[in-house]
Amino acid sequence: xxxxxxxxxxxxxxxxxxxxxxxxxxxxxxxxxxxxxxxxxxxxxxxxxxxxxxxxxxxxxxxxxxxxxxxxxxxxxxxxxxxxxxxxxxxxxxxxxxxxxxxxxxxxxxxxxxxxxxxxxxxxxxxxxxxxxxxxxxxxxxxxxxxxxxxxxxxxxxxxxxxxxxxxxxxxxxxxxxxxxxxxxxxxxxxxxxxxxxxxxxxxxxxxxxxxxxxxxxxxxxxxxxxxxxxxxxxxxxxxxxxxxxxxxxxxxxxxxxxxxxxxxxxxxxxxxxxxxxxxxxxxxxxxxxxxxxxxxxxxxxxxxxxxxxxxxxxxxxxxxxxxxxxxxxxxxxxxxxxxxxxxxxxxxxxxxxxxxxxxxxxxxxxxxxxxxxxxxxx
Numbered sequence: 001x002x003x004x005x006x007x008x009x010x011x012x013x014x015x016x017x018x019x020x021x022x023x024x025x026x027x028x029x030x031x032x033x034x035x036x037x038x039x040x041x042x043x044x045x046x047x048x049x050x051x052x053x054x055x056x057x058x059x060x061x062x063x064x065x066x067x068x069x070x071x072x073x074x075x076x077x078x079x080x081x082x083x084x085x086x087x088x089x090x091x092x093x094x095x096x097x098x099x100x101x102x103x104x105x106x107x108x109x110x111x112x113x114x115x116x117x118x119x120x121x122x123x124x125x126x127x128x129x130x131x132x133x134x135x136x137x138x139x140x141x142x143x144x145x146x147x148x149x150x151x152x153x154x155x156x157x158x159x160x161x162x163x164x165x166x167x168x169x170x171x172x173x174x175x176x177x178x179x180x181x182x183x184x185x186x187x188x189x190x191x192x193x194x195x196x197x198x199x200x201x202x203x204x205x206x207x208x209x210x211x212x213x214x215x216x217x218x219x220x221x222x223x224x225x226x227x228x229x230x231x232x233x234x235x236x237x238x239x240x241x242x243x244x245x246x247x248x249x250x251x252x253x254x255x256x257x258x259x260x261x262x263x264x265x266x267x268x269x270x271x272x273x274x275x276x277x278x279x280x281x282x283x284x285x286x287x288x289x290x291x292x293x294x295x296x297x298x299x300x301x302x303x304x305x306x307x308x309x310x311x312x313x314x315x316x317x318x319x320x321x322x323x324x325x326x327x328x329x330x331x332x333x334x335x336x337x338x339x340x341x342x343x344x345x346x347x348x349x350x351x352x353x354x355x356x357x358x359x360x361x362x363x364x365x366x367x368x369x370x371x372x373x374x375x376x377x378x379x
Contacts, residue, residue: 005107007053007078008069015065016041024050024060024078026166027177029132033110049109052166053078080166081107086159088366089359091200092152094123094193100155101126108162116188117273120230121204123193125273128158133182137376138283140188140274143236143290143333144227144258145195146356150289153350153366154189157373161185171374172318179377186281191270194230199223199356204230216255224356227258229268236288237261238271239336241300246331261331274333278340285311286337286345287376291357293349294368299325300338300345308344311379315346318371348372 017040021028032038034049042048047069053060055068059077062068068076085103090096105111115124141150163169164176190196194204202221203210209230216232217223228234232255237246243265250259266272278286296319298304298312316323329335334345351357351365 005054005081005103006109007050007055009048009050009062009066010069011042011044011046011048011065012067013044013065014041020048023063024053025168026050026052027168027180029177029181030110030165033132035109050078051108051110052080052163054081054107055079082163082167084159086152086155088152088156088362090152091359092148092155092196093200094190094197097151097155097190097193098124098126100159101128104159104162108166110165111162116277117269119192119194119270120268121194121206121209125188125191125193125270127277128187128189129185130158130161130187131180131182131184133180133184135183135285136186136281136283137183137285137287138186138188138278138281139287139289139373139376140191140333141289142190142192142196143288144234144355145192145199145229146224146227147291148190148196148199149357149359149362149365150291150350151190151196153362153369154187154289154373156366157370158187158189160370161373172371172378174374174378179374183377185377186277186283188274188277191274192229192235195226195228198230199226212255217257223257225257227355228256228260229270231268232256232260233262233268234259235268235271236333237331238266238268239275239331239333240265241332241336241339242330246329265331271333275336278337282341283337284343285376286334286343287372288332288334288345288347289369290347290349291355291365292351292353294319294321294352295324295349296321296372297324297327297334297347297349298345300335301326303338303342305342305344311344311375312346314375314379315348315372318375319368321348321368321372
């Protein structure tokens with residue numbers, strides 16, 4: 001098949017979006033969101049993206065009013081795609097992440113992507129958005145480099161959500177379409193791509209960065225315990241919520257594989273990108289996925305709203321994770337979010353053991369945590 005996953009048709013006559021949606025048995029809003037420039041009814045000769053389908057040898061026959069666009073000879077049947085994009089049990093580098101995003105947008109063109117900033121190595125920090133609802137929920141993963149498994153799991157849940165939408169499925173008693181129209185979801189699955197690649201692939205090619213990283217890591221080539229960004233700043237100690245307290249008491253006092261909060265708040269481009277995103281979007285709720293401990297941190301200096309306790313109770317019931325209201329920590333992304341806006345924010349520590357968690361835990365982490373993902377959309 002040419003053109004990736006995207007199934008495109010050219011209309012020979014004007015068609016209403018609802019009629020097109022009924023024929024392909026997908027919600028009309030997904031066709032609308034996959035073809036934002038189209039009007040209703042769709043005019044003749046328009047080319048339309050049909051999400052969740054590809055051309056095949058067998059499947060749904062295309063009526064004479066629709067003409068296959070960019071289909072291989074003989075592959076003129078519309079087939080609903082169910083094959084997975086995000087592969088489990090695999091180290092999840094930034095290259096894997098960028099490849100998966102590209103494929104997901106082709107397969108589900110109602111998914112949007114935005115580059116919200118660049119890392120030290122000029123890698124894009126990508127936000128994925130889905131949904132049309134008024135409530136605005138944000139999730140992120142891999143603030144810490146050796147917690148890269150969180151990126152794979154979050155992308156896995158996101159793909160499942162998109163697949164449920166085109167197949168009309170429900171989770172935990174809530175239809176995917178209801179969630180889509182009720183909640184606008186923002187996801188930054190890999191906040192720290194440079195750090196993730198350092199842990200999984202070793203030293204960068206850039207000679208100056210290579211020298212800096214080796215110096216920070218005391219000339220060791222073992223980067224398994226590296227949490228910081230590529231120049232040794234812990235991105236989750238970078239936010240202006242009593243940052244000065246963390247700066248005063250944190251060790252080390254210079255760039256390090258973990259815990260160094262930087263010379264000032266938001267000194268790092270990755271942290272600045274995340275701060276700008278929150279300021280611009282005004283999220284109603286925040287979920288930060290980390291490892292490990294099977295705990296959910298949900299309070300900060302009593303600034304959290306009353307609803308936070310009800311939501312975390314649901315998270316705990318669905319996952320079996322322990323609720324922890326307060327910890328002696330400042331300057332984290334969640335800390336800053338709660339402190340600035342007084343809204344619900346959660347740090348979810350996936351899995352048990354010592355970071356980086358092994359891939360053998362992947363299925364357990366995915367299954368235990370998926371209820372949190374869905375509950376964040378429906379509560």
